[in-house]
Amino acid sequence: MLKKYVISNKKLLETDSASAQVYVYTNPTVEEQRFLVDSYQIDEHTLTSALDPDELPRLEFEPEHIVTIYKRPKNYSGKDQLEFKVASVGMFLFEDKLIVVLAEDIPLFVGKRFLAVSTIKEIFLKLVYNSISHYVEHLRIIHMISEEIEDKMTEAMDNTYLFNLFSLEKSLVYYAEAITSNGFVFEKMRNLSARIGFDEKDEEMLDDIIVENMQCKTQADIYSNILAQLLGARASIVSNNLNLLIKKLNVITIWMMVPTLVVSAYGMNVALPMSQHPHAFWMLMGICLILIWLVMIFWRHKNW
Structure with a gap:
């Protein structure tokens, strides 16, 4: 042009x-x-x-x-x-x-x-x-x-x-x-x-x-x-x-593992403590929450 x-x-x-x-x-x-x-x-x-x-x-x-x-x-x-x-x-x-x-x-x-x-x-x-x-x-x-x-x-x-x-x-x-x-x-x-x-x-x-x-x-x-x-x-x-994101995901995974351990133990088909107790379910939920709370306190103490 x-x-x-x-x-x-x-x-x-x-x-x-x-x-x-x-x-x-x-x-x-x-x-x-x-x-x-x-x-x-x-x-x-x-x-x-x-x-x-x-x-x-x-x-x-x-x-x-x-x-x-x-x-x-x-x-x-x-x-x-x-x-x-x-x-x-x-x-x-x-x-x-x-x-x-x-x-x-x-x-x-x-x-x-x-x-x-x-x-x-x-x-x-x-x-x-x-x-x-x-x-x-x-x-x-x-x-x-x-x-x-x-x-x-x-x-x-x-x-x-x-x-x-x-x-x-x-x-x-x-x-x-x-x-x-x-x-x-x-x-x-x-x-x-x-x-x-x-x-x-x-x-x-x-x-x-x-x-x-x-x-x-x-x-x-x-x-x-x-x-x-x-x-x-x-x-x-x-x-x-990316490392921070992986850390957060690991924290969530560990939180889930603690109550899962307790619930898994009470899910076995054998005689277990408190198996006949009328409030056994809520007692187990309370134990799980206490364990999660203890893990959180430990992490805060370690500055994780």
């Missing part, structure tokens, strides 16, 4: 005009990929890399354009079962146009950063900036979910919440790796800003991007370390809760 945009009065507007300046290809078909390769001399392998979620971020210089592949968070859905994943985005910066290639349809030009845009290079940088904000938002959500799960695990006795925490910790590891890889690309951009053609304003934005990315990486590392340390502790809590 192709969407075209043009800059008009510092606004980025969708258009069908052939004079469009920004082209967004979402999950391009084979025909669209062939058109990009033939018409814009985009390397076929590079184009495929832009759609590969496992591709490493990188910055490359071609004769007619500059290639940037970076990682961004994928849109989360309930079927992902608390696994937050990353995807690749390819941006091909020409002198008079920007081509963006990605695997899934997401709102790209949203937020206050796109309220006013002037140049293609500014759009290029703001797309990168928005991806960092997307990471920060996902990290905040992951932190909220982990705190909620930790509260629920206090009384939990199964492994469901442990699996949830593991999924979140796994997501944070992937996020930290993606953010780090993006950081290398941003640093390379800064070092080669003159070759790319960034002006002073673009370089200031790129500096802000690098700082925000470093802070995002630090935040991801902190959350990942916290979850990694808590997983062991929470596993111990689940095990301890």
Whole structure:
């Protein structure tokens, strides 16, 4: 799917005009990929890399354009079962146009950063900036979910919440790796800003991007370390809760065994004491209750 945009009065507007300046290809078909390769001399392998979620971020210089592949968070859905994943985005910066290639349809030009845009290079940088904000938002959500799960695990006795925490910790590891890889690309951009053609304003934005990315990486590392340390502790809590439940069941079982012993003895088909007494049943019930009471006193004395 192709969407075209043009800059008009510092606004980025969708258009069908052939004079469009920004082209967004979402999950391009084979025909669209062939058109990009033939018409814009985009390397076929590079184009495929832009759609590969496992591709490493990188910055490359071609004769007619500059290639940037970076990682961004994928849109989360309930079927992902608390696994937050990353995807690749390819941006091909020409002198008079920007081509963006990605695997899934997401709102790209949203937020206050796109309220006013002037140049293609500014759009290029703001797309990168928005991806960092997307990471920060996902990290905040992951932190909220982990705190909620930790509260629920206090009384939990199964492994469901442990699996949830593991999924979140796994997501944070992937996020930290993606953010780090993006950081290398941003640093390379800064070092080669003159070759790319960034002006002073673009370089200031790129500096802000690098700082925000470093802070995002630090935040991801902190959350990942916290979850990694808590997983062991929470596993111990689940095990301890299970032990407490077994203890309670054993207490109930022993309580039942004491009166059962007395009743079983008087259920034998032989001559027994008080067998002819008119109140023998209630006397036996009383003996059972006294024995249970004595067992309870003994347990309390032992702090069991």
